[in-house]
Amino acid sequence: MIRAASANLNGWAAGNEHVRAQAFAAGGLDLVCAQELNASRFRALLASLGDGWWGVHSLTARKGLPATGSFWGVAVFVRTEAVVPDGAADVIGNPEDDSDTGLFWRRTIVAPIRTTVGAQCTVASIHVRPGAVVGEQKLQFLGRLGGWLSTAPRPLVLGVDTNSAGFYETNPKFWGTEDQVWGPQATHGLTDTWVRRGHGFSATHHLRNNTARFDQIWTSDNILVQAAEHHLSLAEDYGSDHALVTADLDWS
Numbered sequence: 695m696i697r698a699a700s701a702n703l704n705g706w707a708a709g710n711e712h713v714r715a716q717a718f719a720a721g722g723l724d725l726v727c728a729q730e731l732n733a734s735r736f737r738a739l740l741a742s743l744g745d746g747w748w749g750v751h752s753l754t755a756r757k758g759l760p761a762t763g764s765f766w767g768v769a770v771f772v773r774t775e776a777v778v779p780d781g782a783a784d785v786i787g788n789p790e791d792d793s794d795t796g797l798f799w800r801r802t803i804v805a806p807i808r809t810t811v812g813a814q815c816t817v818a819s820i821h822v823r824p825g826a827v828v829g830e831q832k833l834q835f836l837g838r839l840g841g842w843l844s845t846a847p848r849p850l851v852l853g854v855d856t857n858s859a860g861f862y863e864t865n866p867k868f869w870g871t872e873d874q875v876w877g878p879q880a881t882h883g884l885t886d887t888w889v890r891r892g893h894g895f896s897a898t899h900h901l902r903n904n905t906a907r908f909d910q911i912w913t914s915d916n917i918l919v920q921a922a923e924h925h926l927s928l929a930e931d932y933g934s935d936h937a938l939v940t941a942d943l944d945w946s
Contacts (some may be wrong), residue, residue, distance in 0.1 A: 695920060695942050695943065695944050696724045696725055696776060696777060696809060696942070696943050696944070696945075697721070697722050697723050697724050697725070697940055697941075697942050697943075698723075698724065698725040698726075698727070698817075698851055698853065698911055698940065698941050698942075698943050699718075699721060699723045699725065699726045699727065699853065699911075699938055699939060699940045699941075700726075700727045700728075700729075700819070700853030700854060700855065700909050700910060700911050700938075700939045701726055701727070701728050701729070701853075701909075701929070701934075701936075701938050701939075702728075702729045702730050702821075702855045702908070702909060702929075702934055702936035703728050703729065703730055703731045703735070703739075703932070703934060704730040704933075704934050704935065704936070705932065705933030705934045705935065706731075706735060706933065707933060710932065710933070711735065711738040711739045711741075711742040712742045713931060713932045713933075714739055714742070714932045715739065715742040715743045715744075716931070717928045717929070717931050717932050717938065718743065718771070718773075720928060720931075721925060721928055721938060721940060723773065723940070724772065724773045724776040724777050725770070725771070725772050725773070725776075725777050725807070725817060725851070726769075726770070726771040726772075726853075727768070727769075727770055727817065727818070727819035727820075727851075727852070727853020727854075727911075728768060728769045728770070728771060728819060728853075729768045729801070729819060729820075729821040729853075729855040730766050730768075730821065730855070731751075731766070731767065731768075731769060732753070732765060732766055732767060733751055733753045733754060733765075733767065736749065736751040736767070736769050739771075740771070743771065746773060746774055746775060747771055747772065747773055747774060748771070748772050748774055748778065748779055749769055749770060749771040749772070750769060750770055750779070750783040750803060750805055751767055751768075751769045751803070752767040752768045752769065752785050752799065752800055752801065752802060752803040752819075753765060753767040753800060755783045755784055755785050755803055756782070756783070756784055756785065759785075759799065765800050766800065766801070766821075767800050767801065767803075768800075768801055768802065768803050768819040768820065768821050769803060769819060770783070770803055770805045770807075770817055770818075770819050772807060774810075775810065776809060776810060777807050777808070777809055777810070778807065778808060778809075778810060779805060779806070779807055780806040780807050780808040780814055781805075781806035782806075783803060783804060783805040783806075784803075784804050785799040785800075785802050785803060785804070786799065786802040786804060786818075786820075786838065786839065786842050787799045787802065787838060801820060801821040801822075801823065802818065802819075802820050802821075802839075803818065803819050803820075804816060804817070804818045804846070805817050805818075806847070809945075809946060811946060813945050813946040814849070815849045815850070815851060815917075815945055816846060816847045816848070816849070816850045816851070817850075817851045817852075817853075818846070818850070818851070818852045818853070819852075819853050819854075820839065820852065820853075820854045820855075820856075821854070821855045822835065822836070822839075822854065822855065822856040822857055822872070823835070824857045824868070825857075825865060825868030826865070826868075832868055832871075832872075833868070833871050836871050836872055836874075836875050837871075839875060840874065840875045840880075840881075840882055843875075843882035843883070843884060844881065844882040844883060848914040848916060849913070849914050849916050849917050849945040850884065850913065850914045850917075851911065851912075851913050851914075851917065851943065852884060852911065852912040852913070853909075853910075853911050853939075854876075854909075854910050854911075854912065855908050855909055855936065856872065856876055856908055856910065857872055857906075857908065858899075858906035858907060858908055876910070883914060883915070884912040884913060884914055885912060885913065885915060886910055886911075886912055887910075887911045887912065887913055887919045887922045887941040887943075888907075888910065888911075888922045888939075888941075890913075890919045890922070891919060891921065891922040893922060895907060896924055897937075898910075898924055898936055898937040898939060899935060899936050899937070900935065908936060909936050909937060909939045910939065911939055911940075911941045913941070913943065916945065917943050917944070917945045918943065918944040918945070919941055919942070919943060920942040920943070920944060921940075921941065921942040922939075922940070922941045922942075923939070923940050923941075924937040924938070924939055924940075925937060925938040925939075925940060926938075
C-alpha cells in the first residue's frame with residue numbers, strides 16, 4: 695500500500711520547510727503531489743526531507759524551460775523506501791504555447807514511478823488557476839488537460855488543486871467546463887478517490903466564510919483505493935489554508 699497526498703503548500707514563513715517535512719512524516723506519506731511552491735522552496739523542502747526522499751519540480755523538470763524566477767509551480771515528492779522514480783519527468787504543454795503566463799507548464803508535472811516491489815505507475819500534480827484570474831485561458835487549459843488525462847499511461851495517480859462552483863467561479867461558463875473534467879460524468883477515465891470511498895462533500899478550504907473542495911486525488915480504475923482522508927490539522931501546522939488530502943492506494 696502507498697499513501698499518496700495532494701498538498702497545497704501555501705502559507706510559507708521564512709525557514710519553516712522543516713514543519714512541512716514533519717507533516718509529511720506525521721501523515722505517513724509515501725507520495726506527495728504538491729502545489730504552490732517556487733523552485734527555491736522546493737529545494738529547501740527536499741533538503742529538509744533528507745536523503746530518503748526524491749522530488750521533481752515543474753520549473754526545472756526538463757531542459758530548455760525558461761528561467762525559474764519566483765514563479766509558483768508544482769512538484770512531486772516520493773519516499774524512496776516505498777517509491778522510486780522510473781524515468782524522466784516532464785510538464786504538460788510547451789512554454790512557447792503560453793509564454794506570458796506559463797499556465798500549461800508551470801503548474802503541471804508528470805513523473806513515471808514504481809514501487810520498490812516493481813509496480814509501475816504515472817503520477818501527476820496539477821494546479822488549475824481560476825477563470826476569475828486567467829480568463830478564457832482556463833478553458834484552453836482544461837481542454838488540453840482533459841485530452842491528456844484521456845490518453846496518459848495507466849496506472850495513473852493525479853493530485854490536483856482545482857476550483858469549485860460558486861467559489862471564484864461565479865461565471866457558469868468556467869465551472870460548466872470544469873465540471874466536464876472533475877464532475878461525475880468525466881470522460882477521461884479517472885475517478886475521484888473521495889467519491890470512490892463513498893464520502894459526501896467535505897471542505898478542504900475555508901475562506902471568507904465560504905467552504906470549497908479544491909484538493910483532490912484521482913486515479914485510474916486499475917488502482918485499488920483502500921482509504922481517503924482529509925487532514926486539516928496537519929495542514930494548519932505548516933500554515934496552509936488547504937487541507938492535506940490523502941488516499942491509500944495499491945496498484946501492485
